[in-house]
Amino acid sequence: MRTSSTIRTGRTVKRTTRAAATLAVAALALSLTACGGDDDNGGGDNGDKGGGTNAPASSVTLPKLDGESLEVAAVWTGTEQKNFKQVLTEFEKRTGAKVTFVPAQDPIINFLGSKIAGGAPPDVAMLPQPGAIKQAVDKGWAKPLGAEATKELGENYSQGWQDIGKVGGKQYGVYYKAANKSLIWYNAQVFENAGAAEPKTWDELLDTAQMVYDSGVAPFSVGGADGWTLTDWFENVYLSQAGPEKYDQLAKHEIKWTDPSVKEALTTLAEIWGKKDFVAGGASGALQTEFPASVTQTFTGGDQPKAGMVYEGDFVQVNIGETKAKVGTDAKVFPFPAVGDTAPVVSGGDAAVVFKDSKAAQALATWLASPDAAAIQAKLGGFLSPNKSVDASVYPNEVQKKIADALIAAGDDFRFDMSDQAPQAFGGTPGKGEWKTLQDFLKNPKDVAGAQAKLEADAAAAYGG
Numbered sequence: 001m002r003t004s005s006t007i008r009t010g011r012t013v014k015r016t017t018r019a020a021a022t023l024a025v026a027a028l029a030l031s032l033t034a035c036g037g038d039d040d041n042g043g044g045d046n047g048d049k050g051g052g053t054n055a056p057a058s059s060v061t062l063p064k065l066d067g068e069s070l071e072v073a074a075v076w077t078g079t080e081q082k083n084f085k086q087v088l089t090e091f092e093k094r095t096g097a098k099v100t101f102v103p104a105q106d107p108i109i110n111f112l113g114s115k116i117a118g119g120a121p122p123d124v125a126m127l128p129q130p131g132a133i134k135q136a137v138d139k140g141w142a143k144p145l146g147a148e149a150t151k152e153l154g155e156n157y158s159q160g161w162q163d164i165g166k167v168g169g170k171q172y173g174v175y176y177k178a179a180n181k182s183l184i185w186y187n188a189q190v191f192e193n194a195g196a197a198e199p200k201t202w203d204e205l206l207d208t209a210q211m212v213y214d215s216g217v218a219p220f221s222v223g224g225a226d227g228w229t230l231t232d233w234f235e236n237v238y239l240s241q242a243g244p245e246k247y248d249q250l251a252k253h254e255i256k257w258t259d260p261s262v263k264e265a266l267t268t269l270a271e272i273w274g275k276k277d278f279v280a281g282g283a284s285g286a287l288q289t290e291f292p293a294s295v296t297q298t299f300t301g302g303d304q305p306k307a308g309m310v311y312e313g314d315f316v317q318v319n320i321g322e323t324k325a326k327v328g329t330d331a332k333v334f335p336f337p338a339v340g341d342t343a344p345v346v347s348g349g350d351a352a353v354v355f356k357d358s359k360a361a362q363a364l365a366t367w368l369a370s371p372d373a374a375a376i377q378a379k380l381g382g383f384l385s386p387n388k389s390v391d392a393s394v395y396p397n398e399v400q401k402k403i404a405d406a407l408i409a410a411g412d413d414f415r416f417d418m419s420d421q422a423p424q425a426f427g428g429t430p431g432k433g434e435w436k437t438l439q440d441f442l443k444n445p446k447d448v449a450g451a452q453a454k455l456e457a458d459a460a461a462a463y464g465g
Helices: 018-034 078-095 108-117 130-138 147-156 159-163 188-194 202-214 227-242 244-251 260-273 282-287 291-296 316-320 359-368 371-380 398-410 433-443 448-463
Strands: 069-074 098-103 124-127 173-180 183-187 309-311 331-335 346-354
Touching: 069 078, 069 108, 069 359, 078 098, 078 316, 078 359, 078 371, 108 124, 108 130, 124 130, 124 173, 124 359, 130 346, 147 359, 173 359, 173 371, 173 398, 183 188, 183 316, 188 202, 188 331, 202 260, 227 244, 227 260, 227 309, 227 346, 227 433, 244 260, 260 433, 260 448, 282 433, 291 316, 346 359, 359 371, 433 448
Parallel strands: 069 098, 069 124
Antiparallel strands: 124 346, 173 346, 183 309, 183 331
16 A cells, blocks of 8 residues: 565566466456355354464464563554454464554654654564665664574565565565455445446446446545555556556656656546546545545445445455445455456555564564464454465455455566555655645646656656656
């Protein structure tokens, strides 16, 4: 959901070919269609809070840490934070250590800089961008993972997910949490009332939106107050329309944001963002709507919610859970439609990075690289793990199981969120760079050239030319 670069540092984990991407999307589309009508329990809630046979009681060896205490910093709030704390509680039970969760603010690198300047860095931090990992390494803050954590990673992760946590060939990050960011969620009752079907192409999406609009409901809810949601919109359109090679070039700033391919993508986005009443509350309303509210307002209000659809990743389920809607029945999902030759496959993630090279911190990194840890949060919902050793049956509903299966089946064939590969000043800072320019573009989607010029100026400054 939010950055620099596996690509900028010369690593090539984004090896997806168009054919591979097509297969991955086809599998995801088939999976989601197959589970569209399943109920939201999906057999995952079996009363066995330890994960039963699907989550071994102890597949990872951890040291005894009685009397040790450590801090973990992350930007997570609400249900996401609450669920992660359950994972930390299990670590405490297994090791005897005491773990404190430290709420951080975006951009987390700035937050960590303040903590480090004050002589109080956390032991571990969850970084939502590859670029943030690289910055932490470049500043001398991050510590390489130890042998046990690296071994656990090697056993449980595809090479691609390992590589995006590396800087200079050394392993620094454990990608504990992943996201499938190529999904559009919809209110099933709104679609039924409108006589709408799940679209597979951008043109079909526009037709579907018109049908929803004609039924009396705004087609899209957009959380424009959070700039990262807008970068995600752009990335899906750009990847599908311009293709993976151009995507990688733009992510590395090898081509400029004034490139015709960017113009084409922004012009395409404007077909929704600039269409009168296609966005709930209009541009001004969207810019005052934070991501959580963009979800909940789509699934509340009976037959007249504020919108019929909301774009974002699998983690939307956490917010749907705050409404009465049930995933798989009231709230359904389809893959982001193909804008060009193939539908996009965009992933994001959060990595655990060690900031104090202690036995306890390394043990926590090892724990977070294990299927035991991931299975705990997977069962709670709104969470997707890139850990291939996690049995998909632990996920709480059929929709989430299928999304997880598709992610693991993709192996190394994915594209990581572009803004998350950029320097944080450009791709990951509220009120600046890409986030701010796309918010301005949402407000005035006719000014494509102006948006391109601003994006390029900010990118050039952030990338150093």
